[in-house]
Each structure stands twice: as C-alpha cells, then as structure tokens.
Amino acid sequence: MTGVTLQGAIKKYGETQVIHGIDLEIEDGEFCVFVGPSGCGKSTLLRMIAGLEETTDGQINIGARDVTHMDPAKRGVAMVFQTYALYPHMTVAENMGFGLRMNGYPKTEIEEKVQRASSILKLDPYLKRKPKALSGGQRQRVAIGRAIVRGPEVFLFDEPLSNLDAELRVDMRVEIARLHQEIGATMIYVTHDQVEAMTMADKIVVLRDGRIEQVGAPLELYRNPSNRFVAGFIGSPAMNFLECDVVDGKLVHPAFSAPQDCPIALPSGLTKVTVGARPEHIELDHNSNQLNIDLTEALGGVSYCYLAGPDGSRLIVEERGDARSSEGTTVGLSVPTERLYLFDPDTGLRLR
Template sequence: MTGVTLNNAIKRYGDVQVIHGVDLQVEDGEFCVFVGPSGCGKSTLLRMIAGLEETSDGQIHIGSRDVTKMDPSERGVAMVFQTYALYPHMTVEENMGFGLKMNGVPKAEIQQKVKGASDILKLDEYLERKPKALSGGQRQRVAIGRAIVRGPEVFLFDEPLSNLDAELRVEMRVEIARLHKDIGATMVYVTHDQVEAMTLADKIVVLRAGRIEQVGAPLELYRNPDNKFVAGFIGSPAMNFLDGVVSDGGVDVPALGRSVALDADLPAVGTKITLGVRPEHIEVHINKGDLNADLSEALGGVSYLHLVARTGERIIAEERGDERAVAGDTVDISFEPRRAMVFAHDSGLRIR
C-alpha cells in the first residue's frame, strides 16, 4: 500500500475555481476523512484523486508516482460510491469479480480473490444471490468487496453510507473500521457526517469553500480547533457561540448577564469577541438565572436542553443524571474557564 500527496491542487470549471491550492499528505495505511458542508469541495477533491475529475493545476502523487495526468484505471485506486452500482443480473460473486474478468484475469485467480474478500466481509452465504435479494447494507458490502478484489493501492469512499438507515449506518461504520484494521490499506473517505469522521478517521481534513481549514486527529480538532468554523463543525451537538466584550475581569457576556473569567490571553479591554463552549461542558442550575428552557430532547442517558437568553441567543446544554430541566423552566448555566474558547469576532480565528 502507499500514501497520497496533493501539491497545490487546483480545480476550475471554466472561470470558476472550486478547489484552491490544496496541499495534503495522506500517509501510507492512514484512514483520512474529508468533512465539510455541502459544496465545500470534498467530493470534487476525492474525484480528482481518482482521476474522475481533471486537475486544473498542481500535482497528485500516489506513492512515488505522479498520477496527475493518468487515467483512473492507471492510478491503482478503487472507489466505493454512495450508490452501490451493482449489476442486477449478476450474482454477488459475479459482481465482485467482474472487473478482474474484464481485465483477463484467470478464473481461478478471480475465485481466490473473491473468496478472500468474501471472508473479510462475511459474504460467503450471499455469493449466489443477486442484488435484489440483499439488504442495503449487504449491497454496500458487495460494492466494498468489489473494490477489495482489485487489490488497489488506495481505497476511495464517497459518502458510502448516505443511503442507509440509521441502524445500518452504525453497523457499516463499524465494518469499515474493522476492514481498515484488517487490511491496513490507505483509505480516503468523504462524508458530511462528522460523527462518521470522528469515529473512523486517523486524520480529518476540514474543508470550506474549496480550502482546507484544519487537518488533524479527531480529538485534536475537537479539543484544539484553529477557528470558529472548525470548532462549530466538529462536535455534536455543535459548540455554542455567544457574543462578548473583553472587560477588566474577563469577558462580559450579555446572554448570561455577567462577566466570566477565561483561561486565554485576551485582547484589549473593550474588544468584541466570540465565546465558545460545548454543550457537554455546561452545568445547568434549575430555578436560577433567567435563561428560558425552550425544549428538552430526552434521549435516555442524556438530554439536550435548548435555552433562550435575554439577548435572543440560543444555547444547548447537555444534561445527565436524574434531575433535569424541562421546557418552561428558568435556569442558569456555568462552565469551567478552561473549557471555554475565545474567537476573534470578525475573523473567527482562535484567541489562545
């Protein structure tokens, strides 16, 4: 197996540039996940690696080879799409081996490779079935098996779980993680679901408007985001952001009606900032303060309390334990200063 390197990769459609000079190193055997909102360029970037989109400028290397101008078939990659793209008239075994058959690989070798992939994905009992007799998760496993039998240097996944229901998505997410552990291949995976990114990735690449905002391990991005965009995108529910003004004693936060002390090197007194705090770092005090509980989402072991401040700003707080606020309660909140983050009001850059 081998890694992937992008050097100043650019993509233009006519006069419109959608990927802006991306530099990235995906190490050999690494599971790298591209995340970002719709239209950020994550699928376009993946398709550029695959060769399905022409690279307008810059270089793409797979291992030591410059594949920028190579056809997809020459790049040594296999791609798994959101749609399964299985041949309905072929059995599972035939679907998995079809690419090798078209390349003239001997029948015995095809059977051996299909059997190996089937063992990994636990598809042995389905080999004689046709796609219509399979569930969505089973069809996606067949699509992944088809990629495995090709023996690619790099696996590329383009939102492969988007068409599955919630239960199957969790199941397939675990299977893909296990697959990576078993075969140790380099994998690049696109998703809009940051939960998938956090649970699967060795490295996450957060994209916005065709540019990389930050690259890092999942917990590194969660604990130490460089800017407000990354802080808000990584974590579920999203980080709360409140307007504040630097004061002598810390930061005045109108939504809370008081000043809070923070563990950060703050700018000059009077400077507007944005205060960020995650729902799981908030403690709720029932029947105190003047934050109105608008809604409580009770999920069993945890509840998410939606609060409305006097300023109209909204706050989500995570609650556990037996005593929890309900809609209509008036509450106050607190958090440890070390848990809060400070961002520049205009640029959104982190103030540390």
C-alpha cells in the same frame, strides 16, 4: 500499500475555481476523512485523486508516482460510491469478480480473490444471490468487496453510507473500520457527517469553500480547533457561541449568571469576543433566570436542554444523571474557565 500527496492542487470549471491550492499528505495505511458542508469541494477533491476529474493545476502523487494526468485505471485506486452500481443480472460473486474478468484474469485467481473478499466482509452466504435479494447494507458490502478484489493501493469512499438507514449506517461504520484494520490499506473517505469522521478517521481534513480549514486527529480537532468554523462543525451537538463584551478583563453576556473569568490574556483594547462552549461543559444555575428552557430532549443516559435568551441567543446544554431540567423554567449558566474557547469576532480565528 502507499500514501497520497497533493501539492497545490487546483480545480477550475471555466472561470470558476472550486479547489484552491490544496496541500495535503496522507500517510501509507492511514484512514483519512474529508469532511465539510455540502458544496465545500470534498467529493471533487476525491474525484481528482481518482482521476475522474481533471486537475487544473498542481500535482497529485500516489506513492512515488505522479498520477496528476494519468488514466484512472492506471492509478491503482478503487472507488466506492454512494450508489451501489451493481449489475442486477449478476450474482454477488459475479459482481465482485467482474472487473478482473474483463481484464482477463484466470478463473481460479478470480475465485480466490472473490472468496478472500467475501470472507473479510462476511458475504459467504450471499455469493449466489442477486442484488435484489440483498439488503442495502449487504449491497454496499458487495460494492466494497468489488473494490477489495481489485487489490488497489488506495481505497476511495464517496459518502458510501448516505443511502442507508440509521442502524445500518452504524453497522457499516464498524464494518469499514474493521476492514481498514484487517487489510491496512490507505483509505480516503468523504462524508458530510462529522460523527462518521470522528468515529472512523485517523486524520480528518476539514474543508470549506475548496480550502482546508484544519487537519488533525479527531480528538485534536475537537479539543483544539483553530477557528470558529472547525469548532462549530466538529462535535455533536455543535459548540455554542455567544458574542460577549469584555469588561475589566471579564466576559459579560446576559446568559451568564455572573461575569466569566477570561481563560487567556486578551489584546489591549479588545472590547468584544466570541465565546465558545461545548454543551457538555456548560453548568446550569437554577437560581438564576437569564434563559428560558424551550425544550428538553430526554434520550436515556443523556438529555439536551434547548435554551433561549432575551437577546435571541440560542444554546444547547447537555445533562446527565437522573435529574432533568423542566421545560418552561428559567436558568442561568456558567462554564469552567478552562473549558471556554475564544475567537476573534471579525476573523473567526481562535484567540490563544
């Protein structure tokens, strides 16, 4: 197996540039997830690695090979798409071995490779079935099995779980994570779902408008975001943000029961700052009345309170335990100083 390196990768469609000089190193055997909102360029970047999109400028290496302008079939990658793309008239076994058969592999070798992939993905009972007799999750496993049979150096996944229902998505996340542990291949996975990214990745690449916002391990991005965009994108529910005044070194906002201590020394003359707080770090003060509880979602072990302030601010607060706040009541809030995140209100960059 081998890693992937991008150096100054650029993609243009005519005069429109959609990928802006991406520099990225994905280690051998790493599970790397590209995540970001729709239109950020994550699928385009994946297709550039696969060779399905031409790279306008820069270089892409797979291992020690420069594959920037190499034919897709020669790059040593296998791609799993959002759609299963299975041949309806072929059995599961025939679908999985089709690529090898077209390349003239001996029948016995094809059967061995199909059997191994089938064993990994627990598809043995379905090898003689045709796709119409399979569930959505089983069809996606067949598509993954077809990629395994090819024995690629790098696996590429383009939102492979988007067509599945919620329960199957969870099951398939576990299947793909287990597959990565078992075969140890380098995998690059594209999703707009940050929960998938957090639960599956060794490394997350957060993209926006064709540029990398931050790269790091899931918990590193969650605990130490470099800007407001990453802070708001990583985490579910998303981080809350308030535009606060800075008065005598304290953070002042109508939602706070009292001015909050500032966790860092702010630049002299700074009068406003964006304050971020995650839902699980906010403490409700039921003796104050700055915010109204519009809605409470009780999910069993956890509940989420949706709060509205007189200035139009909206926040989500997580509650645990048996006690639940009631809709229609008013509260204030506070956050432990060490749990506050501060961002420049103009640039969005983290203040440290």
